[in-house]
Amino acid sequence: MEITLGALRGRWTTLVVRELLKGDRGYGELRELLPALSDKVLSDRLAQLVAAGVAERHRLPGRPVRTRYALTPRGRELGPVLQALWDWGAR
Template identity: 65%
Template sequence: MADCPQDRLVPPGSEPRCPVDVTLATLGGRWTPLVLRELLRRGQAAYSELPGALPALSDKVLSDRLAQLTAAGVVERHRTPGWPPRVHYVLTARGRALEPVMHSMWEWGTAVRDDAP
């Protein structure tokens, strides 16, 4: 892999430029990859469907992770009018492009788990 010399002295708070850093910033935070995994499985999901798939995840963290993925352009938020209002999340092309990354993470994690003593 190529070196990212321009990132050696990146000031705190600035946007990452190294491709690995960009990916980690998008997927950063506990639960973010698992929220993305659920959206990849389903293609789209209502907000109310996600806690069933990730029961240990609090509503606040779920909201934060969905907002993070939306801000990164990975997910689009759609609100259906009516009462109660319904919100569902759909992967963007950028989000669907993360599928091979998530698949590689799955494969690596499976191999490490299965090799554990």
């Protein structure tokens, strides 16, 4: 349980995961989808998710260098868990 809570700690983390559950995203896409997050917070949350093994970071070749983020299989397992939390919160 400690690993799970550690992976989701911090404000905004579940919203980043929510967007990644819809598919892989570039950093700029995430910034547009989550405009309330500062660059520092988004970078921190993505690094936290990668370190926890929930997301992976892929650098694409070419110029400019582009980075894509995707959930790992372990990260995709969070989908039903987070949906249950969001449903509970809506009730």
